[in-house]
Amino acid sequence: MPLVNKLQVETANPGMKIRLGVVALLVLGLFITGLVGIFRFVENERERELQVWQTRLTIIADTRTQAIEGWISGQIASVTKLAQNAALQLYMTQMIASAGSGIAVSPGVEAQADYLRNLLVVVAHRSGFSKSPQGPEVGANVRRVGVAGIALTTRDGKVVVSTPGMPPVDGSLLSFLKEAKPAETAIRDLRLDAAGKPSMVFATPIFAVQGRGAPSDQIGWAIGVKQVSDELYPLLRQPGAIWKSAEALIVQNNDGLIRYLSPTRVGDAPLARSFAIDTPALAAKFAIEKPGGFAVRRDYRGNDVLVSGRMVGKMPWTVLYKIDREEALGDSDTRLNRLVIILCLGLIGVSAAILAVWRHGASLRSAQAAEKAEQMANRYEAQSKFLKLITDTQPTSMFIVDGDNRYKFANKIASDSTGISEDDLIGKSLASVLGPADAIRYEQINKKVLQTGEAQIDVHRTGSNGDLRIWQAEHIPVSTELDATPGVMVVEEDISSVVNERERRERTLEQLSDTLVAILDRRDPYASNHSARVAATAEALASEMGLEDSVVATARTAGRLMNIGKIVVPEEMLTRAGSLGDDEVRLVRGGLLKSAELLKGVEFDGPVVAVLQQVQRRWGDCNPDTRDTDDVLILAQIVAVANAFVALISQRSWRAEIDMDEAAAQMMADADTVFVRRVLSALLNLVDNRDLREELTIESNVERH
Numbered sequence: 249m250p251l252v253n254k255l256q257v258e259t260a261n262p263g264m265k266i267r268l269g270v271v272a273l274l275v276l277g278l279f280i281t282g283l284v285g286i287f288r289f290v291e292n293e294r295e296r297e298l299q300v301w302q303t304r305l306t307i308i309a310d311t312r313t314q315a316i317e318g319w320i321s322g323q324i325a326s327v328t329k330l331a332q333n334a335a336l337q338l339y340m341t342q343m344i345a346s347a348g349s350g351i352a353v354s355p356g357v358e359a360q361a362d363y364l365r366n367l368l369v370v371v372a373h374r375s376g377f378s379k380s381p382q383g384p385e386v387g388a389n390v391r392r393v394g395v396a397g398i399a400l401t402t403r404d405g406k407v408v409v410s411t412p413g414m415p416p417v418d419g420s421l422l423s424f425l426k427e428a429k430p431a432e433t434a435i436r437d438l439r440l441d442a443a444g445k446p447s448m449v450f451a452t453p454i455f456a457v458q459g460r461g462a463p464s465d466q467i468g469w470a471i472g473v474k475q476v477s478d479e480l481y482p483l484l485r486q487p488g489a490i491w492k493s494a495e496a497l498i499v500q501n502n503d504g505l506i507r508y509l510s511p512t513r514v515g516d517a518p519l520a521r522s523f524a525i526d527t528p529a530l531a532a533k534f535a536i537e538k539p540g541g542f543a544v545r546r547d548y549r550g551n552d553v554l555v556s557g558r559m560v561g562k563m564p565w566t567v568l569y570k571i572d573r574e575e576a577l578g579d580s581d582t583r584l585n586r587l588v589i590i591l592c593l594g595l596i597g598v599s600a601a602i603l604a605v606w607r608h609g610a611s612l613r614s615a616q617a618a619e620k621a622e623q624m625a626n627r628y629e630a631q632s633k634f635l636k637l638i639t640d641t642q643p644t645s646m647f648i649v650d651g652d653n654r655y656k657f658a659n660k661i662a663s664d665s666t667g668i669s670e671d672d673l674i675g676k677s678l679a680s681v682l683g684p685a686d687a688i689r690y691e692q693i694n695k696k697v698l699q700t701g702e703a704q705i706d707v708h709r710t711g712s713n714g715d716l717r718i719w720q721a722e723h724i725p726v727s728t729e730l731d732a733t734p735g736v737m738v739v740e741e742d743i744s745s746v747v748n749e750r751e752r753r754e755r756t757l758e759q760l761s762d763t764l765v766a767i768l769d770r771r772d773p774y775a776s777n778h779s780a781r782v783a784a785t786a787e788a789l790a791s792e793m794g795l796e797d798s799v800v801a802t803a804r805t806a807g808r809l810m811n812i813g814k815i816v817v818p819e820e821m822l823t824r825a826g827s828l829g830d831d832e833v834r835l836v837r838g839g840l841l842k843s844a845e846l847l848k849g850v851e852f853d854g855p856v857v858a859v860l861q862q863v864q865r866r867w868g869d870c871n872p873d874t875r876d877t878d879d880v881l882i883l884a885q886i887v888a889v890a891n892a893f894v895a896l897i898s899q900r901s902w903r904a905e906i907d908m909d910e911a912a913a914q915m916m917a918d919a920d921t922v923f924v925r926r927v928l929s930a931l932l933n934l935v936d937n938r939d940l941r942e943e944l945t946i947e948s949n950v951e952r953h
Contacts (some may be wrong), residue, residue, distance in 0.1 A: 271606050275599050277610055287589075290584050297580045298554075302542040305556040308486050309569040310498045310712075312754075313558040315483040320562050323450050323472065324433055328373035330367075330398070331452040332468035338457045341398060343408055345465055363402060364409045372398045372411045376479060377472045381413045393442040399452065401425065415442065424449060425471070430463035431455075435562065437500075438476070438509050438519065445820055446476045446509075446518045471804075479517065481510050484567070493572035497755060498565050499532040501525060506532045509565065512548060521548060531555040535568035544573060561849060587641055596665040601626070633735055645740040648726060650733055653678045653691050662740075686710075690721075694736040699722045707743070718743050724830055764812050778894060780911045783808035785890035785931075790883075792930040799883065802854030807887045813842030860885045863891075864921050885924045889915065889931055892923070908935050 330336065339360035346357050372378040379396035401407050405425045407417050415421065421436075428434035428451055450472045459465025483498035498509040508521040523530055531545035535557025547553045547570055554576050557568040567843040645665055649660040655673050666681050678687035694703050704723045709716060720743045726735040776916035787805030790800040839936025844860035862884035895909035906914075912932055919925040 275602055277619070278602070279595060279599045282598075283592070284821065286588060286591045286595065290588055293520070293587075294577075294580070295583055295691045297577060298542075301554050301576050302556065305554060305569050306540070306542060307753075309490070309558045309567060312484055312486065312489070312569060313560055313567045316480065316498070316565075316567060317561050319480060319483055320435070320560070321324070323375070323448075323474075324452070324562075325376070326371065327398070327450045327452045327470050328470045329435065330371050331454045333367070336364060336367065336400070336470075337454060337459075337467075340454055340468055341457050344402060361409050365411070368398045368400070368409060370410045372396075372472075375472070376413060377474045395443050395447065398473075398523055399471045401469045401471060403430075403466060408468065414475050421449065421471075421473075425451060425469055428469075430464050431461060437563065440519060441473075441475065443475075445746070446477055446480075447473065447475050449473050456874060466791065481518070484510060486569075491571050491575055493551075493575045494569070495571075496567060496569045497532070497549075497911075498560075498567055499536060499557075500565055501536050506530065506536065508532070508548065514549065516548075532566075532568060536566045539566060550834075553710065583641065584839065591638065612910070615708070622936070643741075646737065648735050648737045649678060649690075649694060650735045653687070655693060656683070656735055690723075690738065693721075693723050694738075695761060697725050697736050698734060701725050701808065764809070778898060779808050779811055781898070782810065782887070782890045783933075785894055786887050788934055789886045789890060789927060789930050792934055793926070797852060802852070802856055803883055803886050805852060805854065806856045806859040806863070806883065807890050809847060809856065810843055810845055810887055810891060811853045813844075819864055855880050855883070859887060863888050883929075885927050889923050889927045893931060 269673055269759060325630050338339070343357045343360055343364075343574045361444055363503065369378070369821045377396055379397045381394045382740055394413045394415040397411040399407050399410035399414045399417060401417055405417050405422045407414075417425070420439075424434070424436045431453050433453070435453045436451075438446050438448055441447035443769040452470045453466045454468040454470055455461055455465045458465050459467075471808065486494070486499070493513075495513050496510075497512065501508050502522075504524055504525045506523045506527070508516065511518050512521060523532065525531065525533060531553050534541065534545050535555055539557050539559040542556045544552060544555070545555050547555075550935060552573040554573055555568055555570040555571040557566050642659065643661070645659070645662040647662040648656045650656050654675055656675050656678050657682055658666075658670055660670065663673050668676070668681060673681065673817070678690055681687075682690070689706070689708060693706050697704050703725065706721045706723065709718050719740050721740045724737045724739065726737050783804045784807075787800055787804035795803075805905055844857050847857050847860065850857075858880045862881055865881070865884065892915060893911055896914065897905050897908050912928075915923060915931070916928055919928050
């Protein structure tokens, strides 16, 4: 019977019409559900790709910002070190006193002036504050423009001595000095100098030779002027970056006008380009308003870019790092669009197959069983190919194992990683393919997934030395609704670059901590290695109390850095043999509180700054309703107990060390008033039953030698 006649006969039957309508609605519902699932899957993939780029851009923005902040700190340090030179303070005091209200150097202090001038020349040459004056070298009355140098001035800006080529201290430079706060370091923002080049000014107060750093003790200024293009802008380049459109810029909000302080890729000179703050979707505006954020915006060329930014300490600047969206996501968009087309075609094919199966079964009742089996087999094969097509386009390794850990499915990347073809891999055990040592890691996690029915995530490392790789594996239970037997899908992704970058940042932070502690130890020889011993004791206490590894690490870091604030305490006060007065004690305690303030902008993995803010709180003064549940306060008590214990058993300039048992007894007398009892109990157990006594004794002997 012709197909048209068959349709006419079947549709003439009212029951057939109803069944046909129901099937059509079911297929339509399946088709719509499939479309929603496809687009949701693709959207999730786009978001995942954006998250990867967010991680990359924020890491690079952090490193460039840190480089610029380090450069600014270096310039301040150069001028500050000069201003704190004892000989300079003495000679400046003498010269200003001899000159009276004038600025001329009197004959009696010419030697001092020559010494200071030579000192300035050496410092300027060493720290980059020297540059030949701009202008022609001709024997005519043509003034050459000074663009860089160092000068020593009185408080009101009168030059006492300066290096050759130092710009005159007048006009805007003199106004800058007069507006600077007394006794505080001042920085003049980027501006074009007389030669049309970006320039900055760094000024540090000079105090009288016996001054205490109060505004009334200030006698003058040490001023450093330099052109910054050769030093500052190269710091914006990220080493190893391979992206053509990637660019780091310094931008600033200047009274509603966004200025680009650094040169741009298209050839704009520094400070030459600016936009109104209300420019729509401007990447620079986003970076300024939401430092640390990530978004897709338009750059100064009008191109869509991925952007992230960070604020620069000490300056009203923002460092933004951007890359063209087309370069970053172009390949991903192409792949996902191709995937959408493939999935939609597959969905249409599956829907058409369902209709064809139903029509074929309805028209051939006599062969229903055989035809149904054949169609189900075809559909299963089509779905398998469909699944294979989808998974083979993914950048991750994906495979499914059954309850006996035998392969049931593997995508191309998974099979390629084993060196076995996809067909040969099916049915083999994990142990026979990966080896018993590697397979046991998967088998243990798979067993837990099958028992709990919940997905598990595992991070492991493979290889060694230069070929070390870090993998994140997600073990997902495969429901029996999707297959006759339960199983586990394993999705593995190489996260080596992300983890390596995070570990590099942690090493950088550790090295910074070591540097700060070393500086502090050199200022107080009696407290040398004190911070390391406090850190070790705090770590041991937290471990003894059974706290989590992350909390133990926070205790160690806080113990190591709690005394950083002493760097603001005068060195002679730290090494004095006699007792300190009340004002001096308050100054030392204020130095400890300064630790949290100095470290406030540093990003730690744990609440290190919050712990340092509470480390001097007495336990008995805290709110009894919340102190036992305040994790930060408990950590602060651990660090406080460690610091007090190490101080008691260590020699100081005004007293000898005491025995560990006596120190612990003294501290137990303050239980539940100054210190929490359970931390002191952990300390006693460490002293009596652990290795703390031997470890700290050995370190103490190392200190003496």
